[in-house]
Every structure is written in C-alpha cells, then in structure tokens.
Amino acid sequence: MEIKIVKQILEWNEDVSDAVKATLSEKKVCLVNVMGSPGAGKTSLITDIINRLRDTLRIGVIEGDIAGAIDADKIDKMGIPVVQLQTDGACHIEAMSIQHMLSFFDLENIDVLFVENIGNLVCPAEFNIGEDFRVAILSVPEGDDKVEKYPLMFATTDALVMNKYDMLPYFEFDDKRVEQNVLDLNGKAKVFRVSTKTGEGAAEFASWLSERIAVKIKS
Amino acid sequence: MEIKIVKQILEWNEDVSDAVKATLSEKKVCLVNVMGSPGAGKTSLITDIINRLRDTLRIGVIEGDIAGAIDADKIDKMGIPVVQLQTDGACHIEAMSIQHMLSFFDLENIDVLFVENIGNLVCPAEFNIGEDFRVAILSVPEGDDKVEKYPLMFATTDALVMNKYDMLPYFEFDDKRVEQNVLDLNGKAKVFRVSTKTGEGAAEFASWLSERIAVKIKS
Numbered sequence: 345m346e347i348k349i350v351k352q353i354l355e356w357n358e359d360v361s362d363a364v365k366a367t368l369s370e371k372k373v374c375l376v377n378v379m380g381s382p383g384a385g386k387t388s389l390i391t392d393i394i395n396r397l398r399d400t401l402r403i404g405v406i407e408g409d410i411a412g413a414i415d416a417d418k419i420d421k422m423g424i425p426v427v428q429l430q431t432d433g434a435c436h437i438e439a440m441s442i443q444h445m446l447s448f449f450d451l452e453n454i455d456v457l458f459v460e461n462i463g464n465l466v467c468p469a470e471f472n473i474g475e476d477f478r479v480a481i482l483s484v485p486e487g488d489d490k491v492e493k494y495p496l497m498f499a500t501t502d503a504l505v506m507n508k509y510d511m512l513p514y515f516e517f518d519d520k521r522v523e524q525n526v527l528d529l530n531g532k533a534k535v536f537r538v539s540t541k542t543g544e545g546a547a548e549f550a551s552w553l554s555e556r557i558a559v560k561i562k563s
Numbered sequence: 564m565e566i567k568i569v570k571q572i573l574e575w576n577e578d579v580s581d582a583v584k585a586t587l588s589e590k591k592v593c594l595v596n597v598m599g600s601p602g603a604g605k606t607s608l609i610t611d612i613i614n615r616l617r618d619t620l621r622i623g624v625i626e627g628d629i630a631g632a633i634d635a636d637k638i639d640k641m642g643i644p645v646v647q648l649q650t651d652g653a654c655h656i657e658a659m660s661i662q663h664m665l666s667f668f669d670l671e672n673i674d675v676l677f678v679e680n681i682g683n684l685v686c687p688a689e690f691n692i693g694e695d696f697r698v699a700i701l702s703v704p705e706g707d708d709k710v711e712k713y714p715l716m717f718a719t720t721d722a723l724v725m726n727k728y729d730m731l732p733y734f735e736f737d738d739k740r741v742e743q744n745v746l747d748l749n750g751k752a753k754v755f756r757v758s759t760k761t762g763e764g765a766a767e768f769a770s771w772l773s774e775r776i777a778v779k780i781k782s
Contacts, residue, residue, distance in 0.1 A: 381601045382684050382713060383705025410685065412711050433715065435654060435685035463712070464685055465601050466629065466654035485704030485727065486602025492631050493682065494601060496652065508704065514733065 357471050360439035364446070364474025371451040374560035375442075375459065375474055376553075379497060380481030381490075382463030385507040387415045388540040389481060389549075390458050394424055396550040401455045401557060406445055408437045408462050415460060425449060436467035439474055456557050465494040476560050477502040479553075484508045488517045491525035499529040502556075503536060505549060510539040576690050579658035583665070583693025590670040593779040594661075594678065594693055595772075598716060599700030600709075601682030604726040606634045607759040608700060608768075609677050613643055615769040620674045620776060625664055627656045627681050634679060644668060655686035658693055675776045684713040695779050696721040698772075703727045707736045710744035718748040721775075722755065724768060729758040 368375055378386050387407075394403055405426040407416040416428035427448045429441055437459065449457065459475070461468040480501035482490055485508060491498045498504060504526050506519055523535045534552060538545040587594055597605050606626075613622055624645040626635040635647035646667045648660055656678065668676065678694070680687040699720035701709055704727060710717045717723060723745050725738055742754045753771060757764035 381682070381705070382709050383600065383702075409712055411714050414708050414711060433685075433689075435683070462685065463600070463709075464654070464683055466652075466681065466683055467686065470652075483602075483704065485702065485730070486600070489633050490601050490682075492633060493628055495630050511704070511733065514730065 357439050360443055361472040361474045364439055364443050365476075367443075367446060368451070368457075368474060368476075371454075372561045372563075373451050373454050374456045374476050374557045376456060376557075377459050377461060377468075377473055377475035377478045378481070379461045379465075379468045379478065379501070380463065380507075381465050381483070381486055384463070384481040384483040384486065385540050386460050386463070386481055387418060389479075389505060389507065389538070390460060391418060391422065392540045392543075392546050393458070393550055393553060394419070394422055396547065397554055398424070401554065402453055404449050404454045404457045406442065406457060406459045408460055410434070410462060425454070431462060435462055435464050436471050437461050437473055438471050442473045455561050465490065465497050469497040469500055477556060479503045479505060481505045481507050482522065484511045484515050484517045484519075487515075488519070488522050491522055491529065495529055498526050498533070501530065501533055503534045503549070503552065505536045505538050507538050507540060509537045509544055510542045576658050579662055580691040580693045583658050583662050584695075586662075586665060587670075587676075587693060587695075590673075591780045591782075592670050592673050593675045593695050593776045595675060595776075596678050596680060596687075596692055596694035596697045597700070598680045598684075598687045598697065598720070599682065599726075600684050600702070600705055603682070603700040603702040603705065604759055605679050605682070605700055606637060608698075608724060608726065608757070609679060610637060610641065611759045611762075611765050612677070612769055612772060613638070613641055615766065616773055617643070620773065621672055623668050623673045623676045625661065625676060625678045627679055629653070629681060644673070650681060654681055654683050655690050656680050656692055657690050661692045674780050684709065684716050688716040688719055696775060698722045698724060700724045700726050701741065703730045703734050703736045703738075706734075707738070707741050710741055710748065714748055717745050717752070720745075720749065720752055722753045722768070722771065724755045724757050726757050726759060728756045728763055729761045
C-alpha cells in the first residue's frame, strides 16, 4: 500500500517539475540542484561558487531546511538574492515548492538559481525539482562506502564533488574506490576532488559549472 | 493531501510498533534504535559496543541499508547474529519490517537487539520501531549546526553520541553549543563525547548503555 502512495506523489511531482523547467527555459535561467548528507558542505560549496562566479553570472539561491534559516542568512550577507524554504519536517524538496518560490525572484535578472536541498542522501534524489542538472556532494569523513549504500543519489547526479579532500590523511577513504563506484553506476558523472576550506580543486569545479550554465542560458 | 497520507502511515506504524514492544517485553529483549547521518559512525559504534559488552550480554543486530550488506558482513565476522534489512530505496525503517525480522532471531537467547537505521537525520526519527530507547550519533565533521537544522532527531533521542571527537582540532565544531541545543530540545538526553577510533569516551557510553539495558531485561 505504501509503495502505491509514493508513486502517486512522484508522478504528480514530475508534472510540476516539467512546468518549472518550461518557465525557467523561457527566462533562460539555469537551475542547479545541490544535494548531500547533513554537513557534507553544501552551503560552503555554494558560497565558494558565488565568490568565484558572481562577477560573470547573476546568481540566486533557494535554501532548503527543515527548520531555521542559518544558511540563508549566510547567503543574504553576501548580497545575493536568497529565499528560505522551510519544509517543516519533510525530508526533501518537491517541485511544487520551487514553483511557488520562483515568484520571489526577478528571473529576468538571474542566470542561475542554486537550490540547496535538505541534507539527506536518500529522499531528495527521488524528486526532480525542474533542475537542469544535479550536483551531489560526498565529504571524506562520511566514508568511502556511501556510493554503494545510497546508489540512487549517485546514479542520478551529473557531478560528484568529493569535499573536505584536505582531510584525506585523517580518514580511511579510498577516493579511487568512490570514483569507480560512481562511474559504474553512472558513466556520465564528472568527479571533482575539492576542499572548500583550502580551495583545492574548487576552481576546476567552478569552471565546469560555468560551462554547463552557459550552455543553458545561451540556448 | 500529502500530509494526510503520511499521517495514515504513521498511525499504522504506531500500532505495529506497540506489537513489537509487547513481543520483546515478553521475551525480555531490549531494542535499541541507532540513528545518524551517513558516515556518522553507526556501525563503528555498534561494533565497539559489541566488543565491550559481549561477555556480559547476548547481542543481536539488525542492519538497515537501502542496498547491499557491507555492514552486516562486518557484524557477521564478529560471530554475532545479524540480519540485513534492505529497504530497497526507502529512507527509513518501519516497525512492520522489524516485526517480520524478529522471527530470524532466537529471542530466548538474546538480551539486546541493536537496529542500525538508514543513514538519515530526518525520516527515521518519525517512525517508532518498537524500541526501548534511541541513540542518535552526530559526528564532528558534520558541523555544530545540525541540532538546529534537524530538530526532531535530537528532540526524540535518549542519548546523543558526538562521535569522531578526536577530530575536534581539525573542524570548527563547538561541542558545548551542540550539547546546549540538544538539552534545550530535550532535557532528558544524555550527551557523550566519543571517538570509536581512539576509544575516548566509549567506555562511559557502554556503561550507560548496559545500565539502560539491564533495567529492561531484569524488569
């Protein structure tokens, strides 16, 4: 019985996701869905990207959290348009929420909207939110078995950012195992080794990201 | 509409949770629900506890994973009865699954069953599984804002284990902030600072755990 109910919600979500895509295509806005565990570094990656790309792209952010507005406050202090979505207990963001929130942005003056999804390696991967592409973050302290344990997240992502890469000496983490696991699931995924703390690898990721965004907004 | 559906599932789950509790009370088996993010150290904490308590308690383990049996293999190699629950995509364990799985254990010869829930700070907290008490793990690399962001998990736990405590010098993590956040939500929670790698704090946690288990199995 439960499986049937979940399917109904997912089908409904797909329709709304398509509607969000259509709106954003018309406005030439690229939507990036950023996902990962609690504490993997989603906000740190987004703020790093803002600093690197804000001179060439007009950026907006939707911050998803179950409660509070800690991350939205950080983005707001950078002078970037941000809206906080509080899911009030829900473990993922649905397309319907994004559809409602688009009206809070001046889409004529936005090139890319980053959505920071709820910290969760499971449920967010099941729900399209109208995104052009997905970025999954896995941080070194989480361990190198996570792709095998949470396959859907990594099978559906366009890029994997291995974050906190500067912590590699302190944890048993075989980064080649992780890369191979991801490529086995998903040959198209691009893998990056990044530390948002030291800056290692971040320019390379930003460069890939801006190329992907350019494809959308110039189409 | 979605909220209504979730409530129906939760109510059904509560009935089954009560049935699991009744069965385990009759058999004098204590059920411990271990929760935390992917990579927080749930398996490491359980294997540490097995090593510390296996001479005085008869232990069994239910390993919950979306896919695979990596953790169950580790427990099996220790000679401990273990059953793998694969949720096949679901983000949490429900009481119905535990009810089915009890038949795989010789409950007359078990004092405590640990359930390692799916790595997720959100959904598992919403579902009682017949547990006597809950242990939530938060690891230092995840960051000190997680109690504010994922309140239900920490509001409903009996113990918080701050794991990877040996990593404190390498991360900005205010352990007193975390402790205060938890106590604000949940005055009855006991807070432990543990490193399953170095062993720091683990004996203290094991001692608390064995006292809690003894209350149940001698009742």
